[in-house]
Each structure stands twice: as structure tokens, then as C-alpha cells.
Amino acid sequence: MAEKKLSQVEFVRNYFMQRPMQVISHSQAKTDLEAAWLTIMGKRLEDSDRAIRRLHGDGFLEKVAKGQYMYNPDTSGKKEFVEFTAAEKKAILERDGYKCVVCGLGRENGVDLHIDHIKPRSLGGQGTLENGQVLCAPHNFIKKNLSQTETGKKGFIRLLELVRSAPDDPVASQLEVFLLDVLSVYEKHGMNGHIRWDGSPVPSEDLET
Numbered sequence: 001m002a003e004k005k006l007s008q009v010e011f012v013r014n015y016f017m018q019r020p021m022q023v024i025s026h027s028q029a030k031t032d033l034e035a036a037w038l039t040i041m042g043k044r045l046e047d048s049d050r051a052i053r054r055l056h057g058d059g060f061l062e063k064v065a066k067g068q069y070m071y072n073p074d075t076s077g078k079k080e081f082v083e084f085t086a087a088e089k090k091a092i093l094e095r096d097g098y099k100c101v102v103c104g105l106g107r108e109n110g111v112d113l114h115i116d117h118i119k120p121r122s123l124g125g126q127g128t129l130e131n132g133q134v135l136c137a138p139h140n141f142i143k144k145n146l147s148q149t150e151t152g153k154k155g156f157i158r159l160l161e162l163v164r165s166a167p168d169d170p171v172a173s174q175l176e177v178f179l180l181d182v183l184s185v186y187e188k189h190g191m192n193g194h195i196r197w198d199g200s201p202v203p204s205e206d207l208e209t
């Protein structure tokens, strides 16, 4: 008898479908899923993280905040809630006067105009008029690259923590000096200040306590 294998992604999908409109943290889902999979299948669930990310990427799961997911049966899998329609694009262009909201340049200045999701799609930003803005191609590019530098900063912080866990290694200490220099450049330019590490400037509200 051929046994139908329950894929891990289906298993994760079922878990969220049984909990509609509940905001579930990534770590809570992971804990529940791993325990249930172990009971049913008798082995470890290999990659629930990837399954959750994939279900979010496919538009099945909504990310309501960082690391917080929700299955909304009304909007799940419906890309029209995420992408702007042609009519919405036109309305946003008209509202913003066919000009980049950052620099004020328009097509008459020779720049291409893009309709940008103010809150990015990857963070659950929807294709609504309120979440749309006109950006020129260069400013759209800069905005995208600001999130690229976030990935870099997180990576350098992770590497720094790793390097510090091997304090007697001369190669590690050399790398630590390099990483501290790189991270100090982020702080010097005020880049991605919301991503904090132990060398971040202390915010004023923390000084009061």
C-alpha cells in the first residue's frame, strides 16, 4: 500500500488553518509543530522555519509584526490585497502630483516614477492607497538598499558574537577588531539604528532608568 507522505509544508499549513485569525509567534508555532510532528511521525521536524517563511512568501500567511504570523481566511492567498491595481496606481500618482515624494522630481525631469509600498510587502504591507507613495527610480533604489544594509548589519553582529565566543584565538581577535570597525561605520552614519548591539549609542530614554 502506497503511503501518502504528509509534507512538512502541508503540516505547517494545517496548523495555521486550524487557528484562523490567531496571531501566533514564530517561536510558539515552531514549539507546537515540532512537538506534534514528533508525536505523529516519530521523528524530528527538520525545517519548520523554512515552511513558515515559504507560506508567508506564497501569501498564505500574513505577517502582522516581526515574527508574528496570522492566517486570515478572507485575504489568504489573494495577491490583489498585496499588489496595487492599475486604478490604485493612477490614484496614488494623482494624489502625489506625479512627483517623487522625496525629491519632487517628475517625468518632465526625465526620471521614472515607481509606486512604492511604504510598508514593504515582505512585512505584510498591503496594496492600499494609504500604503502607496510615488518614488523616483533612484529613491526607490535607495529605499530598497537601506533594507539591504540591515541584512548586512545583522550579519556583522552575528559574526561578532561568534568571534567573541572564541576569545583566545588570535585570528578571531583580529576579526573582532575588523567587525567593530565596520559596525562603528554604521553608527557613524546613523544607519539602521533600530538594529542594536552592545556598541550602539545608548538612547536617551534608557539613560533615565
Ligand SMILES: [Zn+2]
Residues within 6 Å of the ligand: 100, 101, 102, 103, 104, 105, 135, 136, 137, 138, 139
Ligand atoms: Zn526622488
